[in-house]
Amino acid sequence: MSRQLQAAGVxxxxxxxxxxxxxxxxxxxxxxxxxxGQLIGIIGPNGAGKSTLIKAALGLIPKLEGSVLVxxxxxxxxxxxxxxVPQRESVDWDFPTNALDVVMMGRYGRLGxxxxxxxxxxxxxxxxxxxxxxxxxxxxQISQLSGGQQQRVFLARALAQDAKLYFMDEPFxxxxxxxxxxxxxxxxELKGQGKTVIVVHHDLATVKEYFDSVMLLNIExxxxxxxxxxxxxxxxxxxxxxxxxxxxRQEDEELTLLSGKGRG
Amino acid sequence: xxDFWVLLTGALVASCCAILGCFLVLRRMSMIGDAISxxxxxxxxxxxxxxxxxxxxxxxxxxxxxGLITVFLIQLFxxxxxxxxxxxxxxxxxxxxxxxxxxxxxxxxxxxxxxxVLYGEIAHVHWNTWEMSGMDMGPKxxxxxxxxxxxxxxxxxxxxxxxxxxxxxxxxxxxxxxxxALFHYLLMGLVSMATVSSFESVGAIxxxxxxxxxxxxxxxxxxxxxxxxxxSVAIGIASTGIGYGVSIVLDASIAxxxxxxxxxxxxxxxxxxxxxxxxxxxxxxRTLSGNTAV
Amino acid sequence: MQSLLDMMTDPxxxxxxxxxxxxxxxxGVIGCFAYLRKQSLMGDTLAHSALPGICIAFMLTxxxxxxxxxxxxxxxxxxxxxxxxxxxxxxRIKSDAAMGIVLSSFFGLGIVLLxxxxxxxxxxxxxxxxxxxxQAASMIGSDVQTMLIVCAFIVIACTLLFKEFKLISFDPxxxxxxxxxxxxxxxxxxxxxxxxxxxxxxAVGVVLVAALLITPAVSARYWTDRLGxxxxxxxxxxxxxxxxxxxxxxxxASLPTGPISVLxxxxxxxxxxxxxxxxxxxxxxxVRSRARQTLMEEQxxxxxxxxxxxxxx
Numbered sequence: 110m111s112r113q114l115q116a117a118g119v120x121x122x123x124x125x126x127x128x129x130x131x132x133x134x135x136x137x138x139x140x141x142x143x144x145x146g147q148l149i150g151i152i153g154p155n156g157a158g159k160s161t162l163i164k165a166a167l168g169l170i171p172k173l174e175g176s177v178l179v180x181x182x183x184x185x186x187x188x189x190x191x192x193x194v195p196q197r198e199s200v201d202w203d204f205p206t207n208a209l210d211v212v213m214m215g216r217y218g219r220l221g222x223x224x225x226x227x228x229x230x231x232x233x234x235x236x237x238x239x240x241x242x243x244x245x246x247x248x249x250q251i252s253q254l255s256g257g258q259q260q261r262v263f264l265a266r267a268l269a270q271d272a273k274l275y276f277m278d279e280p281f282x283x284x285x286x287x288x289x290x291x292x293x294x295x296x297x298e299l300k301g302q303g304k305t306v307i308v309v310h311h312d313l314a315t316v317k318e319y320f321d322s323v324m325l326l327n328i329e330x331x332x333x334x335x336x337x338x339x340x341x342x343x344x345x346x347x348x349x350x351x352x353x354x355x356x357x358r359q360e361d362e363e364l365t366l367l368s369g370k371g372r373g
Numbered sequence: 374x375x376d377f378w379v380l381l382t383g384a385l386v387a388s389c390c391a392i393l394g395c396f397l398v399l400r401r402m403s404m405i406g407d408a409i410s411x412x413x414x415x416x417x418x419x420x421x422x423x424x425x426x427x428x429x430x431x432x433x434x435x436x437x438x439x440g441l442i443t444v445f446l447i448q449l450f451x452x453x454x455x456x457x458x459x460x461x462x463x464x465x466x467x468x469x470x471x472x473x474x475x476x477x478x479x480x481x482x483x484x485x486x487x488x489x490v491l492y493g494e495i496a497h498v499h500w501n502t503w504e505m506s507g508m509d510m511g512p513k514x515x516x517x518x519x520x521x522x523x524x525x526x527x528x529x530x531x532x533x534x535x536x537x538x539x540x541x542x543x544x545x546x547x548x549x550x551x552x553x554a555l556f557h558y559l560l561m562g563l564v565s566m567a568t569v570s571s572f573e574s575v576g577a578i579x580x581x582x583x584x585x586x587x588x589x590x591x592x593x594x595x596x597x598x599x600x601x602x603x604x605s606v607a608i609g610i611a612s613t614g615i616g617y618g619v620s621i622v623l624d625a626s627i628a629x630x631x632x633x634x635x636x637x638x639x640x641x642x643x644x645x646x647x648x649x650x651x652x653x654x655x656x657x658x659r660t661l662s663g664n665t666a667v
Numbered sequence: 668m669q670s671l672l673d674m675m676t677d678p679x680x681x682x683x684x685x686x687x688x689x690x691x692x693x694x695g696v697i698g699c700f701a702y703l704r705k706q707s708l709m710g711d712t713l714a715h716s717a718l719p720g721i722c723i724a725f726m727l728t729x730x731x732x733x734x735x736x737x738x739x740x741x742x743x744x745x746x747x748x749x750x751x752x753x754x755x756x757x758x759r760i761k762s763d764a765a766m767g768i769v770l771s772s773f774f775g776l777g778i779v780l781l782x783x784x785x786x787x788x789x790x791x792x793x794x795x796x797x798x799x800x801x802q803a804a805s806m807i808g809s810d811v812q813t814m815l816i817v818c819a820f821i822v823i824a825c826t827l828l829f830k831e832f833k834l835i836s837f838d839p840x841x842x843x844x845x846x847x848x849x850x851x852x853x854x855x856x857x858x859x860x861x862x863x864x865x866x867x868x869x870a871v872g873v874v875l876v877a878a879l880l881i882t883p884a885v886s887a888r889y890w891t892d893r894l895g896x897x898x899x900x901x902x903x904x905x906x907x908x909x910x911x912x913x914x915x916x917x918x919x920a921s922l923p924t925g926p927i928s929v930l931x932x933x934x935x936x937x938x939x940x941x942x943x944x945x946x947x948x949x950x951x952x953x954v955r956s957r958a959r960q961t962l963m964e965e966q967x968x969x970x971x972x973x974x975x976x977x978x979x980x
Binding site for chain 1: 399401531532533534535537538540541542544545546547548549550551592595596597598600601
Binding site for chain 2: 702705706707708710711754757758759760761763764765766767768770771772774775776777778779780781782783786874875877878880881882884885921922923925926927929930933936940946948951
């Protein structure tokens with residue numbers, strides 16, 4: 110009983126999760142307990158299973174083993190508490206629709222089976238678009254938006270979901286500096302509202318600046334905890350292996366910049 | 374009167390197909406539509422063999438079930454590692470072959486004309502009328518197509534937002550709890566129904582044309598899904614009318630002319646669409662390069 | 668078995684058997700490259716778009732010669748491939764819809780022409796629609812001789828150009844970098860597919876000809892990871908399906924050869940899908956359950972270690 114109560118306050122609890130596509134496990138025995146109101150980065154080399162972890166947690170791909178609890182209950186009972194920002198490339202941007210419409214899609218989960226989006230949803234969507242600085246582009250066809258603008262639309266859609274726990278798959282991939290700044294300010298704001306945000310990230314240079322906690326992942330969890338405790342040279346080298354160019358004389362920042370393009 | 378019935382039938386076929394075609398084109402499943410339209414054949418034959426009657430509604434049921442089986446098999450093979458279009462090819466040819474074998478085994482007692490299944494004969498539609506308590510209620514095909522259209526409009530407008538999200542971003546749809554697989558099969562079921570109701574009039578192969586061509590043309594003319602559906606229907610109906618007119622002049626296959634008319638309309642959209650047309654693009658590029666030159 | 672012997676001795680059946688075997692062989696070989704280039708449905712598209720070409724060839728000459736049909740179908744097939752690449756290059760329409768558009772427009776045009784032929788008084792048009800549905804049993808010696816030449820040509824060309832075709836199937840950009848005339852090779856491959864399709868139409872018909880190209884290639888992919896072996900196996904599968912089709916249809920009068928060959932080919936595919944080493948469903952299931960087992964064992968040993976540590980403290 111007390112355990113359950115305790116679990117109800119935990120935004121995300123993953124217990125020994127394993128996923129295998131074919132022969133090779135893509136994730137092995139991942140366990141994780143997230144504290145509410147934090148920005149959490151998931152870091153690791155290519156093929157470390159970062160996106161897979163998010164997808165498995167959302168139930169989009171089958172698990173080999175393990176359980177996922179969101180605020181103490183299985184994921185599919187708590188869908189309304191979760192917001193999801195997929196990778197930008199995962200959708201067809203030629204789809205005949207405009208920015209406002211995409212943001213309104215964030216409300217579909219709350220509308221239930223038969224209700225259609227109306228004036229209220231439109232107002233919420235406009236508000237969310239304004240928050241990401243896109244209000245004047247609401248009527249723009251989505252294929253005519255730049256990469257950064259498309260990412261902002263996706264973020265606005267996640268805001269429209271009005272969730273308590275957010276999963277974001279590489280929101281900073283291929284965006285301009287202004288968008289990156291706007292996104293991180295938004296994440297800070299979400300955090301200020303007591304929401305929890307889990308971000309797959311690949312730029313090591315900005316990790317210390319952006320995240321409260323970090324998970325270093327390479328098939329297995331290499332380290333997880335407060336950024337200042339976990340984001341250390343030895344942990345990074347363990348995670349990235351030979352790919353982490355280790356130059357002793359240089360400062361930390363330069364060094365992380367060197368390996369920052371790990372995702373390619 | 375013949376003209377009226379042919380045009381009405383054609384317009385109904387065009388509307389059914391054009392609405393569903395939009396979703397097929399956007400989900401990159403055009404060739405699955407092709408596969409379904411071919412595997413209708415064994416469905417019709419099996420339904421006939423089991424019921425022993427040529428009742429259209431039983432055939433509709435049989436063929437719809439087979440359409441869903443087609444989609445299921447294609448997905449099954451795809452999940453076990455066969456390339457998407459190869460698994461489509463394997464499945465529809467196998468099912469069509471079963472259909473042809475069944476027809477030829479039962480040739481003596483099955484009154485199914487292979488030519489009719491493949492090419493359709495819209496001009497014969499009004500001969501096969503539905504009589505209720507002695508009253509002539511009009512051609513059966515019109516009734517069946519009308520009911521199919523009503524079902525399609527009903528389902529699509531009821532679940533518009535789900536179909537839209539499943540087409541645009543299935544991952545998000547799954548994450549917020551929309552049963553993506555259910556809507557996938559619902560759409561496929563509707564496509565099978567549309568195909569079966571249409572095959573008698575336009576034939577299994579040309580149904581694909583009515584599904585894909587108007588929707589693709591509409592895709593080039595608008596940037597809104599709702600508008601795309603209406604434009605698609607309009608193009609479908611227009612090509613029915615034009616095609617019928619041309620077929621009378623040329624004394625040629627009505628269904629063939631309808632698809633050719635749709636193809637001509639598509640080419641016009643391809644060249645002249647104000648937003649995505651070839652000419653508009655070329656002009657835009659020219660003004661762009663002209664500006665930079667100045 | 669008696670009927671098999673009968674078939675072997677009857678000269679007419681010999682021609683049909685030879686024709687079906689050759690057809691299976693050469694479309695199996697060429698189908699491999701189409702499959703690897705992710706163009707499996709191209710065969711289907713080409714088969715449908717051959718119709719107007721065949722009709723025009725017939726209208727111009729008034730004869731039913733396989734060679735003329737080949738030329739007509741080849742031209743309209745090439746136009747169809749150009750159409751598809753035009754649509755995908757100059758608009759936002761994706762390749763699947765482009766294929767559907769071209770396939771149905773060409774076929775629609777073909778049907779219009781076909782009705783024109785039927786309504787006017789071309790002398791011997793009666794067999795033309797049979798040609799479209801395919802009737803292997805109607806093949807005669809001279810048809811098979813043409814097929815023999817065509818098939819030999821394709822098989823020899825594929826042997827000679829094996830490494831080029833392999834390269835453009837795997838990495839056309841790299842092939843271009845090496846200085847190969849990729850465009851020419853791609854068109855050549857497309858032309859071979861057109862030839863295989865046109866020859867196939869006569870035996871199995873417009874709809875089923877796609878199966879001759881796709882199904883043996885997909886089946887062969889399950890048994891090997893080497894392209895050379897895959898091509899040979901695919902050809903053999905195609906030929907085997909041809910033999911089975913001819914044999915079964917000769918035993919029962921009403922069974923059509925083409926569809927039976929296709930079904931035999933499909934059966935081979937299902938066997939491959941289930942029992943193929945490494946890629947087959949059975950092999951995959953075994954691998955997956957093993958992965959789960961090793962995972963469980965790892966976890967158990969880890970737990971044991973933890974317990975040991977705990978007790979030693």
